Amino acid sequence: MIRSRRYPRPALPAAAALLAVLFAAACDDGIGLLTMDERQALYRAEASSKGSALPVSAANPGAILDPSEGIRVSFEALRGSEEPAELVVTLRAGSGTPSVAVRYRTGQAPAAASGESEVREVRTPSLASFSAVLEVPGEFPDGYYELVLDARSARSESLSLSEIGLFLSRTLLPTPSILAYPANPAPESRVLLVANLAGYEGRDPWLRWTVDGTVRVEGLASAGTDKLLWPAPQAGSPAAVGLALYPAAPPEGSAFTFPPPRSASASLLVAPGTPETADEFSRAGRFRALFRMEDTPNYAGAPGGSAEFLQSPRLDVHPGGFGLVLGGESGAGIRARALLLPVRDGLLQPCTILARLVPSRSGGGILFRTEADSPGPALELSLTEGRPSVILRSGDRSGEVRSRALLVPSRPVLMGVTLRPEGPALRISFLVDGAPAGEGYLPFGASGWAGDGTTTVAGPGGYPGLYDEVGVWAFDEVGGPSVYPAFLYASRRSLGPALVWAEGFEGAYGPPAVLSGGASVEGGAGLALPAGSGTRFGQLPEGTLEVEAALSAGPAPVLVIHGPEGSAVLPWKPGVSDMDPGTGLPLLRARIRPAEEGGGLTVSSGEETVRVSGAGPWSLGLAGPGAGLSQIRSIRVYRPARAPGE
Numbered sequence: 001m002i003r004s005r006r007y008p009r010p011a012l013p014a015a016a017a018l019l020a021v022l023f024a025a026a027c028d029d030g031i032g033l034l035t036m037d038e039r040q041a042l043y044r045a046e047a048s049s050k051g052s053a054l055p056v057s058a059a060n061p062g063a064i065l066d067p068s069e070g071i072r073v074s075f076e077a078l079r080g081s082e083e084p085a086e087l088v089v090t091l092r093a094g095s096g097t098p099s100v101a102v103r104y105r106t107g108q109a110p111a112a113a114s115g116e117s118e119v120r121e122v123r124t125p126s127l128a129s130f131s132a133v134l135e136v137p138g139e140f141p142d143g144y145y146e147l148v149l150d151a152r153s154a155r156s157e158s159l160s161l162s163e164i165g166l167f168l169s170r171t172l173l174p175t176p177s178i179l180a181y182p183a184n185p186a187p188e189s190r191v192l193l194v195a196n197l198a199g200y201e202g203r204d205p206w207l208r209w210t211v212d213g214t215v216r217v218e219g220l221a222s223a224g225t226d227k228l229l230w231p232a233p234q235a236g237s238p239a240a241v242g243l244a245l246y247p248a249a250p251p252e253g254s255a256f257t258f259p260p261p262r263s264a265s266a267s268l269l270v271a272p273g274t275p276e277t278a279d280e281f282s283r284a285g286r287f288r289a290l291f292r293m294e295d296t297p298n299y300a301g302a303p304g305g306s307a308e309f310l311q312s313p314r315l316d317v318h319p320g321g322f323g324l325v326l327g328g329e330s331g332a333g334i335r336a337r338a339l340l341l342p343v344r345d346g347l348l349q350p351c352t353i354l355a356r357l358v359p360s361r362s363g364g365g366i367l368f369r370t371e372a373d374s375p376g377p378a379l380e381l382s383l384t385e386g387r388p389s390v391i392l393r394s395g396d397r398s399g400e401v402r403s404r405a406l407l408v409p410s411r412p413v414l415m416g417v418t419l420r421p422e423g424p425a426l427r428i429s430f431l432v433d434g435a436p437a438g439e440g441y442l443p444f445g446a447s448g449w450a451g452d453g454t455t456t457v458a459g460p461g462g463y464p465g466l467y468d469e470v471g472v473w474a475f476d477e478v479g480g481p482s483v484y485p486a487f488l489y490a491s492r493r494s495l496g497p498a499l500v501w502a503e504g505f506e507g508a509y510g511p512p513a514v515l516s517g518g519a520s521v522e523g524g525a526g527l528a529l530p531a532g533s534g535t536r537f538g539q540l541p542e543g544t545l546e547v548e549a550a551l552s553a554g555p556a557p558v559l560v561i562h563g564p565e566g567s568a569v570l571p572w573k574p575g576v577s578d579m580d581p582g583t584g585l586p587l588l589r590a591r592i593r594p595a596e597e598g599g600g601l602t603v604s605s606g607e608e609t610v611r612v613s614g615a616g617p618w619s620l621g622l623a624g625p626g627a628g629l630s631q632i633r634s635i636r637v638y639r640p641a642r643a644p645g646e
Contacts, residue, residue, distance in 0.1 A: 089101065
């Protein structure tokens with residue numbers, strides 16, 4: 001016979017014993033001794049739907065449920081708690097309407113009170129462990145809802161009240177992602193962060209952006225919160241960016257305090273040692289005015305100033321960056337109560353109007369208009385049938401100059417118009433992506449400019465497009481008058497770090513270091529080298545170098561290498577097939593490389609080669625031809641991608 005062994009029951013700790021007494025009293029005399037939070041701990045209420053990974057509850061709200069097959073509601077009275085006699089399940093929209101409710105009752109439940117007849121009633125044997133499917137009417141739209149489970153005793157006392165926030169969606173809602181424009185930001189520039197909401201077409205989710213854990217903005221995507229304009233971190237300092245997505249807005253006057261059902265994160269990082277961008281628009285001090293086309297209409301430059309938005313421009317992106325959508329039917333634009341051309345004593349100074357934009361398929365419209373106070377001149381930069389044009393009006397005189405370039409729709413372009421006063425006249429030159437694109441001459445326009453006026457970018461009658469930056473380049477490094485050095489920046493874009501230096505002779509931004517024997521620089525025309533003249537540029541770095549010059553007129557000059565032991569000259573002849581693709585001018589090419597033996601340099605052009613002895617340092621120069629006048633449009637030095645023997 002096997003006898004069961006009896007073990008002594010351990011004594012309850014004093015605190016547990018006291019709780020048991022209180023609980024017993026609560027069961028006998030009502031539950032008023034317990035707080036609602038304490039009562040909630042005695043019950044469990046959850047909801048789920050088809051395909052949901054985890055149930056949603058008051059402790060874990062915010063899930064997205066598919067109501068197409070109803071919502072499964074589960075309720076359980078934990079061990080030792082009082083079984084409810086009644087459970088009312090209500091699904092209501094965040095706004096309060098629509099709603100649907102079902103009352104589940106046991107045999108102990110009292111009769112329904114008056115006014116409750118609209119609530120469907122279902123009898124059930126027990127609510128101690130209960131599960132049912134709440135059917136959601138098909139006319140209920142997707143959005144934010146609250147599921148309320150109200151459990152009551154046979155005495156109509158509240159036992160448990162669970163309010164569960166959730167979202168209904170009859171389609172799968174994907175996880176968003178974060179896109180950055182530009183993808184490789186420069187230090188201390190600004191980055192446009194864009195929420196990729198593919199799969200949310202026809203919806204208006206509620207978004208919350210955080211940077212390094214701090215909330216920066218939140219709201220409906222339709223209100224513009226799908227984008228966040230934010231400063232790029234300093235080089236080597238990453239910034240953690242978070243995007244919280246709620247499928248719908250919270251009820252008016254409230255906020256979502258629970259984690260989002262969908263989220264994305266990214267890290268903004270500028271690599272240590274990344275040089276400042278070679279982009280021309282990073283040099284605000286060179287501009288009379290520079291509109292960066294971000295979240296403010298104000299302009300930088302010298303001295304900079306305030307402006308106002310016309311209508312409501314919106315931010316948009318292109319493959320290389322972002323900007324504002326202006327012009328067209330919206331009439332969106334920017335207006336500054338100032339004449340934003342450089343003027344001194346009523347005379348227009350040399351300058352270049354620059355615009356980086358993504359053209360539309362529209363045939364025409366105004367990009368930039370500046371007008372001196374009456375009766376002063378007015379200048380318009382427009383697109384006419386896809387071609388840039390300038391219209392100048394002064395008194396009873398007017399004239400137009402058109403570019404030969406045709407801009408390609410939907411492709412980002414850097415367009416420039418250089419204005420050069422020549423006495424009372426004005427020379428107008430067009431640039432497209434740094435290359436010359438035609439020029440013209442107006443016999444008036446250099447004088448009569450007052451200091452005050454109005455400047456408008458796009459606006460009513462404006463050209464529809466995505467405007468990245470618009471500005472007036474007007475100053476050199478020391479604040480003197482200057483036009484935009486197009487050749488320099490075009491060379492930077494094409495050659496990158498391989499560029500040593502470049503000179504386009506546009507005028508007034510960096511003349512050659514030494515001119516002698518009648519050599520001269522005429523802005524817009526280039527370097528003039530008559531017979532017996534010369535010019536010397538800066539010191540050359542070590543290594544193999546390529547020299548490239550465009551010959552605009554006359555015979556080829558002589559290439560000169562200056563060293564501590566004297567100079568060496570190399571007759572320079574245009575290549576048979578070498579042509580500058582931007583200008584169509586013949587190209588002069590030479591290669592400078594260290595000599596293989598004995599030190600010094602070897603300089604070659606075509607079949608011509610000279611040897612320069614010595615240890616350096618070396619500088620590059622040009623000398624006038626034996627007869628005639630040589631005209632050089634541009635010259636640059638760069639490191640070749642591959643150098644034989646290196």
